[in-house]
Amino acid sequence: MPCSYNWLKEYAAGLPSPKAAAEALTMSGTEVESVTETGVSAANVVTAEVLTVVKHPNADKLSLCGVRTDKGTHSIVCGAKNMKPGDKVALAMPGAELPGGIKIKKSRIRGVESEGMMCSEHELGIKDASDGILILPPDTPLGVEIGAILGGRDALLEVSITPNRADLLSIRGVARELSAITGAAFKDKEIRVEETGATIDGLVSVSIAEGAPCGRYCARVIKGAVIGQSPAAVKARLEAAGIRSINNVVDVTNYVMLETGQPLHAFDLAKVGGGRINVRLASDGERLETIDGKARVLDPSMLVIADVNGPVALAGVMGGKASEVSDATKDILLEAAWFVPSSVRKTAKKTGLPSESSYRFERGVDIEGARAAIDMAADMIIRLAGGAVAKGVIDVCKEKQSREPVRFRVKRAESLLGTALTGAACLDIFKRLGMDAKDAGEGVLTATPPSFRVDLNCETDLIEEIARINGYDNIPPHPPVARLVTPEIPGSARFRTRAAAVLAGAGFSEVVNYSFVSRRMLELAGGGEPVEILNPLSDELSVMRQSLAPSLLGNLCYNLQRKNADVRIFEIAPVFQTRPGEKLPEERWKIAGLMHGSRYGEGWNAPGDRVDFYDCKGEVERLLGQLGAASAAFNPKGAPVFLHPGKSASIELNGANAGYIGEAHPGVNARLDLKRPVYIFELDAASIARAASPAHYSAIPRFPESARDIAFVIGESMPYEEIIRAIERLDAKLIERVSVFDVYYGEGIEPGYRSMALRIIYRSAERTLRYEEVEELHGLVGRELTSRFGAVIR
């Protein structure tokens, strides 16, 4: 909320400088985001009237104007086009210095003397840019310093008000707060309304329906006002607050709202049927055309201001089109009310009509402030628009809001804040904040918050006030004393951190993706009905991930487009799956990785090999080994369908599915326009954590090994693991290890077969094996391969 410093000073004349006031506000909890110097600082710029406009004799683009001030008529050369005789303008006289550093003197322009300059808002330093010169309202007097008209030099404090401080949503409120913080005296304006008209009771009546969420409704009537433009100073203040000037009466309601925080509404009294205001809930299907020209269908949750014919305004939110103040309006019904915050909030939300008015009502307007505000507005209307204020105010007050005193224990405040306090100092702060505070003895104070502080209701609220006004800087930090116990970490979190370290060590870079993706990306990996976001930012971010793979594929595409061809990435994040009968979906942490491109990078000394399935599998094996879950089985069946059916596997730990690995299906590649194979794995973090076991020592062999090789041709569909297991089963004690050192397809081998060479390590834990023993065992291996698998030994 922008706050004019000069406006604040109307309530607290002794304020420190704008910068100091801003700092004081910030350090007491109301952040001032910026302080901007504004307004006109020029002297010798006065109001004037354009009398004549003729073309410059020697220049097509220039005009020669006769301009009158209180001192006489001046001849001015002007480049602008937007003035006409009768316009009131800002004339910089010789000797004036404008904010941009321009010095005005008499000069000859294209052979014609110019005795000054008509200024634009930009030249006056009011706006960053402007189109043409500034045209002032027609009733502007002549010869007045422009500063006096436009408000003069000022500073605009951009104040960010927290939702609890409704009382600061006004100039008066901020000034009051500044006074409490800085000690500058706060002085309320004295408002006296000259009531010269008839008695209000004969003109209008107000009733509040039973159960309507309206606590107070004040009304005044002004008869015979003349609708027109507001003075420039009023317009300037509205504009600085981001409010468009409408006409003098509507401008007054906004001006007084900005100043006091009390939203007001002005009706054209002639359009309020019967002059009878009834505040009530709408009935279902009732209609109202609001000021913005939209037809609204109302429902019984909405509070309306109605006349004998139906709703004329949405209470606290927006007025009705039919009863708005227009140029033809003469008599005005002025409203200052208090509506229940949650009711206004609901209506504003339902109708999509947040307004300056609803914003204040939602947060809590001072119920005691309505009367002063309506008087200020009435007084201002007759000054700006003329007319006569009717005698008396209608003030229907449904609930008298008396505030309860709050008990405040000095000891409790000391213990919560961790600093020493005195009752007297606290009492002083409460008083500065406008509370009715007393010392109740025995370290207890009682304080009754003022009506405008709707946020103060309990002891802790008051403790915060003490801390805030004293300044947080004045609470010395003090390290806590706590019990020394070892902290806990959730089991799977530890695994995830370690997995990340292992993968980064293996050349994978970590990516962080949004948890939501597009349906199109999600469907790449399949997985049933996803958790859907009701109000997504876009279709691209509309469903929760069920697998990390689509995101990784997206990252690959993004990097390939940027010529990052070697991509090794991983992500560790939860995925989401709906659970029937449960409100919250299941969230499972996944560890996923993707490999693409060259195996060793693009080094001068690196072979140009590209990664393949076994690189990816190797990384998974290494990862599982590092995490203590090396016993994984790779099952050629059960991998998800977005993987190549022949180049993929499900990963099993202790017989339970724990993830998958494989090459992306060529169909996926085609959809993503990927030219080269992509390898992906995804592991379930909790499954790894469950399967992991701590390392356990087994004795280092004391007797020598005997190594024998065997080569054979075997049907290619026979998985390596089955062959190995068959050999190992022959003698669990003496066959220590079987490993493959060559696999060959192609020339010399019949199609459908492959040649394989194994190395078998024979060893006994108890003795050195005899040559004959080893030979016999090795012969057995050969026979097993032949008889069991139909292998041909080479």
Add this chain to the structure above:
Amino acid sequence: MKERLELLAKEAERAIEAAASDKDALLQLKARYLGRKGEFSGFLKELAALPAEDRKAAGEAINQAKTRLEDAIAILIGGIEGRWKEAALAKERLDVTLPGRTMPLGKRHPVMQVMEEIQEVFFGLGFDIAEGPEIELDSYNFEKLNIPKDHPAREMQDTFYVSSDVLLRTHTSPVQIRVMENKRPPVRVIAPGTVFRRDSDVTHSPMFHQVEGFMVDKGVSFANLKAVLADFLRTFFGRDTGVRFRPSFFPFTEPSAEADIRCVLCKGAGCRVCKGSGWLEILGAGMIHPEVFRSVGYDYEEYSGFAFGLGVERIAMLKYGIDDLRLLFENDLRFLKQF
């Protein structure tokens, strides 16, 4: 004989010295003086003619002279050969400035690195690590944190909904509720996690990361909050970092505070990053609100606690000098490999 022996030894020494850098000449000298038919062997033959009592001393003298010469030649030849070897090795030179052969480089994401660093600091102070679901109940995300439905404070956090009462958590604070509902004080917990707000522009990402922390015990005070958080910020940003606390508002804490650090770029002079203020908002904190204690069944008269929340992306950006939030979610490897 003694005189002749000395004379010959002197002559041989001079000859060796003259040939010191010539391996072939040295080998010839070795043969000429020390060989089986060399000049010293003549003396050995003369030994037999000596009287028995002189023979031993004379023999020793001959051997000493021979050994001396032999050593001298061996050292010189060794030196010559060593120089040859070094010269040969020097020709086998590698260009050591060529890049080394490594496996591809992998890096942790900067946000994750920072999140873990933050956890480590608090883990060191004995804070448990806790986690909660990213898809959360409205009651945990809002209501039990003193943010009732239709409360203006809800506007501070634009929310993604999954159903009327299930949402993507807008902060990590619901973990506070989940922990406190299940554990009696004393508790000290740090809760890192992903959070979501319906907001996307140059300075807002719809998903980002927070670290939530809180501590509840008897007598925990605002002075404690200041000490712990200032200590953390100085551990993270440097011992001499300026830290200030100013009042703020969060529905689930009271008193509430915002902590600022002296701008890491301009050191307080005012710049674009700190919007001229010289300070950077870095975390929100406060004493846990009595309504929050009520919702989890903690006795507000007996216990008190502080809580705080940090935006990880912001801290990572400050730490690494990253000037565009979007870089953190684009996952361009040229970016990721820098950290």
